[in-house]
Amino acid sequence: MATSTTRRPSWRTVTPIIAVAAFGLAACSNSQESSDVKGTTPPVWTSSAAPAGSEDDGHGTEHGAPSAAPGDHGDDHSGSEAGLRAELKDGSGNGVGTATIASEGGHLVVTVEARGLRPGFHGLHFHENGTCEGDFTSAGGHLQVGPADAHPASGDLTSLQVGADGTAKLVTRTDAVELDDVRGKALIVHAGADNFGNIPPRYSREGGTGPDETTLSTGDAGSRVACGVVG
Template sequence: MATSTTRRPSWRTVTPVLAVAAFGLVACSNSQESSDVAGTTPPVWTSSPAPAGHEGGHGSTPGGREGDDHGASADGLKVELKDGSGADVGTATIVSGGNHLVVTVEAQGLTPGFHGLHFHQNGTCEGDFASAGGHLQVGPADAHPSSGDLTSLQVIEDGTAKLVTWTDKVTLEQIAGKALIVHSGADNFGNIPPRYTHEGGTGPDAATLSTGDAGSRVACGVVG
């Protein structure tokens, strides 16, 4: 009988091959563990780190609730604005932004154009809103613009408006219980150059300085 030249593989050669194959299967699995060791799978980075001193996920605003503007505090005041017939025409929120207030106004159903926007002395909104008194003044009575004066509200053609503005002339405590008024016209903030004359002098007269010539009061709400 002829001697066979075929030999079965020795366990000494098979074992290393199987070990290499097994390592390959493990390396390709989806349950691999991250490692910092050179030549292995690097750590998986899943998101950006939070800024120093802040915690939370994406969309959070430093110093405030998610979505708040300018780092404003979550604690604040709200105003429900109504027109002379008692219909809702908007809302305002006032929150602390550190050394200033952040005032956000959203309105609808108003005449397109610029409208004076002020905190007034009294927290009442009766009749034509004259009960709210004049512009809120904190400090010297002859200071202009008044401390209750805010950026004018611009209403677009569909009658809606949104304004986010800042003021450091008043505090939450000073405006709580006061009225927020929207006027029919734009506020000139007494910006009347001396070349314009009026009876008894030049530049803005007393009425302009106290009202900004912003016209009648079309919406009012008590800050609370």
């Protein structure tokens, strides 16, 4: 009797074939088809196309999608009125400081930074004319909005205190004037301190007691050492 040469397949051979077939069916399920691009992970494309302009750049963001930097809210306007500026110069035309004037909540906020001035207190006022010529007397008297005999004048500001190194910084505010009142006017720094006409009646002077007209109009702040036109 002849010996049969037919051999039954071993289970060790059949098992890998079944596993490969199962993997192929799983990979092509759910309307997916194999990718022909090498290195694609996972190696399939879905049947749904990505929305136009939404290609992922690999960093968790999508191209074409608008993005904003932290704290960026676009053109956010607070409604506050744009500020003004004055460049302060001495009688020789040298720059000695800057001033910014902004309208905030019904007040003007005035910020002055200066250098090269004599240490001590200096009168600081808006003046009625917008010129800074010669010794700055061209700027006229203190700006007055409202009654002409009101003291201090509406253009009077807090005195500027200069340190031993000749520098100063002042942030002050006033509700006696508005932005349009000071636009085109001069801002003056005086040589001395302003007493704001605060001279009690007991002090005597030629012709009477208390403050005289010069004191009331100038605060006895002396000459003008720096000037800038507000604009």
